[in-house]
Amino acid sequence: MLVRHPDKPDWGIGQVQSNIGNKITVNFREAGKMVIDGARIALDPVYDLS
Template structure:
């Protein structure tokens, strides 16, 4: 997250409206309000293997 780079990279777990649950490398699972905080996309989602 731009304001907390020490949290490391994160993986989005779920999105409900403006609430995004992200599992960060160094901080664990956090719920982010994207109405108040911007997240940087480092890698686009990959389609599931099937």
């Protein structure tokens, strides 16, 4: 799944690697691999890349 972080648009689009117990590991194009607390941050899904 592709996502964006609502507070970090400069990170670009990220690909979700795993989601275990509200810990979401995402590999962002501009920021690399990040672990997001899904209980605190609602990532925005990306459906259209155009």
